[in-house]
Amino acid sequence: MSDCCSAPGLLPFEQALANMLAQVSPVTETLTLSIEQALNYVLAQEITSPLNVPPHDNSAMDGYAFAINSLAANKTLRLVGRSMAGAPFQGICQPGECIRIMTGAKMPTCCDSVEMQENVSADGEIITFLVDKIFGSHVRQAGEDIKLGQQVLQSGHKLTAVDIGVLASLGVAEVKVYRKLKVALIATGDELKRPGQALQVGDIYESNSFVLAAMLQKLDVDVIDFGIIEDDFQAIKSAFISADKQADAVISTGGVSVGEADYTKTVLDELGEIGFWKIAMKPGKPFAFGKLANSIFFGLPGNPVSALVTFHQLALPALTKMQNAQPLKRTHLRVKCSSDLRKSPGRMDFQRGILSVNSQGENVVSSTGAQGSGILSSLAKANCYIILPSAQGKVQAGEMVQVQLFDQFL
Numbered sequence: 412m413s414d415c416c417s418a419p420g421l422l423p424f425e426q427a428l429a430n431m432l433a434q435v436s437p438v439t440e441t442l443t444l445s446i447e448q449a450l451n452y453v454l455a456q457e458i459t460s461p462l463n464v465p466p467h468d469n470s471a472m473d474g475y476a477f478a479i480n481s482l483a484a485n486k487t488l489r490l491v492g493r494s495m496a497g498a499p500f501q502g503i504c505q506p507g508e509c510i511r512i513m514t515g516a517k518m519p520t521c522c523d524s525v526e527m528q529e530n531v532s533a534d535g536e537i538i539t540f541l542v543d544k545i546f547g548s549h550v551r552q553a554g555e556d557i558k559l560g561q562q563v564l565q566s567g568h569k570l571t572a573v574d575i576g577v578l579a580s581l582g583v584a585e586v587k588v589y590r591k592l593k594v595a596l597i598a599t600g601d602e603l604k605r606p607g608q609a610l611q612v613g614d615i616y617e618s619n620s621f622v623l624a625a626m627l628q629k630l631d632v633d634v635i636d637f638g639i640i641e642d643d644f645q646a647i648k649s650a651f652i653s654a655d656k657q658a659d660a661v662i663s664t665g666g667v668s669v670g671e672a673d674y675t676k677t678v679l680d681e682l683g684e685i686g687f688w689k690i691a692m693k694p695g696k697p698f699a700f701g702k703l704a705n706s707i708f709f710g711l712p713g714n715p716v717s718a719l720v721t722f723h724q725l726a727l728p729a730l731t732k733m734q735n736a737q738p739l740k741r742t743h744l745r746v747k748c749s750s751d752l753r754k755s756p757g758r759m760d761f762q763r764g765i766l767s768v769n770s771q772g773e774n775v776v777s778s779t780g781a782q783g784s785g786i787l788s789s790l791a792k793a794n795c796y797i798i799l800p801s802a803q804g805k806v807q808a809g810e811m812v813q814v815q816l817f818d819q820f821l
């Protein structure tokens with residue numbers, strides 16, 4: 412995405428993102444955890460395989476193991492032993508002989524093939540093979556899953572449930588990981604009440620911190636929720652000081668615009684430094700980024716859609732870098748827009764869209780409808796952003812537009 416022609420005084424979105432990413436540093440502290448505890452932590456080491464998985468050639472079926480050459484002459488072999496998972500056959504299987512074998516059991520020395528028991532007839536020690544065999548059938552080769560010395564996981568990889576299983580299959584009991592980030596959430600606003608409380612005239616229910624906490628949970632960071640702080644300079648200052656002492660990153664919502672009760676930027680200026688304020692994006696213009704004494708600060712606008720879009724587009728990539736994880740991959744497509752879109756030049760728009768496939772099999776995107784920054788349902792209905800560059804004006808149905816698919820956070 413490149414953009415030009417931003418309104419005066421507003422930082423182009425791309426520049427804001429690059430500037431912010433350049434200013435945040437990854438955490439360096441690591442800890443060693445047992446693999447049972449390591450789910451969703453970011454690896455601080457490379458994992459190479461200390462063994463072949465599986466460690467030995469083994470049978471994929473319950474049946475009989477033999478050397479394919481033995482079967483060339485006749486269809487009958489003599490049964491001389493058993494190989495069970497965990498109790499392998501220790502002897503040598505000679506020409507003309509076969510071994511009873513179970514799924515997962517080690518292949519006996521000198522055997523290269525397995526026939527499943529349904530395809531033989533057994534008469535005491537005499538086993539008759541009823542179908543033609545090919546060399547190596549039903550044998551799982553040593554190392555066919557993972558080879559000794561193979562790189563399995565990279566540093567910076569966030570461990571999934573399957574990864575924990577892969578580590579166990581390698582015999583790895585502990586891993587070195589980066590400690591989790593601590594992120595403080597502060598919702599500012601005299602009008603805000605928590606769900607469950609009664610609303611007085613002029614009040615609304617606070618929703619930003621709930622969505623942000625849920626998205627931060629998906630990012631696998633520890634959330635320190637400071638709740639709702641009134642629009643008061645001292646109260647906001649105290650909350651910021653306390654949050655800064657406990658967290659790697661502080662996220663506030665609201666009070667970041669130019670109103671008489673908008674203290675966020677003034678407090679940030681007093682306690683730390685403002686990196687930038689005001690971006691050429693819609694929604695999200697008054698987003699502020701800066702540093703407090705110990706932590707990174709993201710000042711999100713109060714409007715619910717503005718808060719979530721700026722969190723998703725700006726704070727998340729920065730937090731991902733801070734936790735040492737691989738950069739987020741976002742998928743962009745150019746598709747036909749089936750709605751008229753309102754847009755004035757000057758800011759990059761992140762409109763909310765619904766991407767679908769039409770009756771001709773083409774991808775098309777339609778608007779979710781009204782795009783006001785307070786209309787949270789516009790995000791709830793959407794499955795993608797329609798990203799319109801700053802210079803762009805309105806869009807007419809039928810024009811091509813760029814969409815960015817929602818990811819696991821939205």
Ligand SMILES: Nc1nc2c(c(=O)[nH]1)N[C@H]1C(S)=C(S)[C@@H](COP(=O)(O)OP(=O)(O)OC[C@H]3O[C@@H](n4cnc5c(N)ncnc54)[C@H](O)[C@@H]3O)O[C@H]1N2
Pocket residue numbers: 598599600602603615616617618619620664665666667668669670673694695696697711712713714715717784785
């Ligand atoms: N004169 C100007 N006024 C405004 C400008 C401007 O450039 N000049 N920018 C507008 C834009 S754009 C935005 S975005 C908002 C951002 O304002 P604030 O960040 O100061 O946010 P607040 O005024 O505190 O709240 C805005 C809106 O959102 C509601 N809100 C706040 N917090 C929450 C929450 N936690 N959960 C749910 N809803 C919340 C709040 O009640 C307001 O309705 O400024 C414009 N104004």
Ligand code: MOO
Pocket residue numbers: 692693694695696697712714717784
């Ligand atoms: O830029 Mo604001 O976020 O539109 O309401």
